[in-house]
Amino acid sequence: MKMEPFVRTEMLSEQPAPLGETGVLKWMRENLFSSILNSIISILALVAIILAFMVLMSWAMQPSWASTSLSQCQDDPAITGACWGVINNRFNQLMFGFYPRVEQWRPTLAFILMLVAVAPVLFNNLPRKMMWFSVVYPFLAVILLWGGTIWGPLLVLAGFAIGFILFKVLFGIVGNLAAMLIAVFATLLWWLYGVSMVAEVLSGIIPIGLEPIESSKFGGFMLSITIGVSGIALSLPIGIMLALGRQSDMFIIKTLSVGFIELIRGVPLITLLFVASVLLNFFLPPGTDFDLILRVIIMVTIFASAYMAEVIRGGLAALPSGQYEAADALGLDYWQSMRLIIMPQALKISIPGIVGNFIGLFKDTTLVSIIGLLDPVGLIVTIQGSSDWNGIVWELFLFVAMMFWIFTFTMSRYSMYLENKLKTTH
């Protein structure tokens, strides 16, 4: 039999998929109504969801926003469910704790400026010059939040310059490592002793500053954000250094990194917080009065950075060794290859883990209520203890939970956006 050769002369054009094979209809048919049993389960589930939603709404939708005490809610026949007056009544406290009302523009301004400061870090299409503000921001925030003389934070900032100049000067004389050690040590000494003395003298001569606010006045979401954001911003760089230290060929650096990570990771955060609130002052030179919130931030940071180091080590381990070799073969030195080749990729791989840690850290700030700081959860107990709101539970916890969820969900969405943006394959 002879085969007829076949040659197509014109190509067929695309046709739309048959109805019910795309979009919502297809999805529903495949996922909800694929069999009789599945259809029944789907319908039952739908009914249950609607019922639960109706019950929740009938509880939540109450004209109780204006009430000023729980008994007022209970006496009002129009109110049969949630008493939202507590949120209205204590909103200020939930946001700022006992921060004086007339000064509350300061944390508000600090929060807005924080958004400006993190923007260039989060979105690299913004002008790079904005980074300068991000660098200065921490010191600005300290001045705004705690007030007092502006000389303290400025002199702390000057400490970096002192360390840097010392390093540059000593570099030629005693070599790299010794210069580094001396510079770091001198900077620490300056921060511990020099700053407070010089600041006192300077503020005597030129008294510029804001009304000082004590740490014990801090509270509410302002406190959570202060501790959370500081912890997040500090734990990432420290975590990176620890992860690199753990991979180092140098015995002492490796041992110190592994020891630090394993020790800190093996201890509950609560323990560290108690150390911060009670024990830490014993170990510091006498006369130094470390602020409690600062101590807590330090503890939260070292706790989070130990975890961060392990997350980043996972990212480093996932990189093929060829990347290290290619960087070496091109003649890049260690820091260049880490900064330009290894870290960008390792961090990209670790984004889900890093953001997971950030979210965990932010939620863990509620633990400070145990050492007596009035974060939102600590405030709930305080508010419940007042005679006006004695007995209220759900409304406060729901509100606080919602607020935390908004913050953490934002972080989660950002991490997805970032992962998508950094994708460089098809």
Next chain:
Amino acid sequence: MSQPVKKEVDRSAMQVSDEVAIEIRNMNKWYGDFHVLKDINMTVNRGERIVVCGPSGSGKSTLIRCINRLEVHQKGDIIVDGTELSSDLKNIDKIRSEVGMCFQHFNLFPHLTILENCTLAPIWVRKTPKKEAEEIAMHFLEKVKIPEQALKYPGQLSGGQQQRVAIARSLCMKPRIMLFDEPTSALDPEMIAEVLDTMIELAEEGMTMICVTHEMGFARKVANRVIFMDAGQIVEQNEPEEFFNNPQSERTQLFLSQILGH
């Protein structure tokens, strides 16, 4: 296994000079207790094209990776361009910036564009201004015939294209010696030719090259010397014609019969 080299090779510019580019004396290396390289002695003159072949595990990759110290040798001397390889970081960096290397799996940096891959080392190691580095990069990308891919990422290119980018990336450092570590082993047959053509062009310009490869067609047409290694030692080395037509040792004969047999 072997790809016939279709391209006509112009040997006019392939001049071997008397100047020594690489000297290896009594070099030994161990992985733990395992003796990978045994008493390696070889001298490479400027302009030589050397193909290193041998069964897998014979130490040929390890040998060329010792030349830019991706592997550390424990005994003997390696002198590259007059600089001795020791644990002195300055010497290592100097040698690495003079010696280009291409890997079996290309090892391009996936988070950087093709152009950035090529300009990275000139900018950071050679301190070339960015604009100039980009001009150099485009020059070499044109040479490997993929200038139009400059703004893509490595993950969007085929294997052959990636390997050519890797070659261009090495060339941007203007190396005096190029090392190739099985550059075509991870490629489809049709892509092997395009990479080999690029390597041939490089050889025609007089580049000193050491290639670990199983491409015997390439060895025949381009190399001026073929080295056969087995069990961590150099078993035989000769000019390609002699090496293929008249192998001396039994192991070489066996290897060649296996690799050329089918």
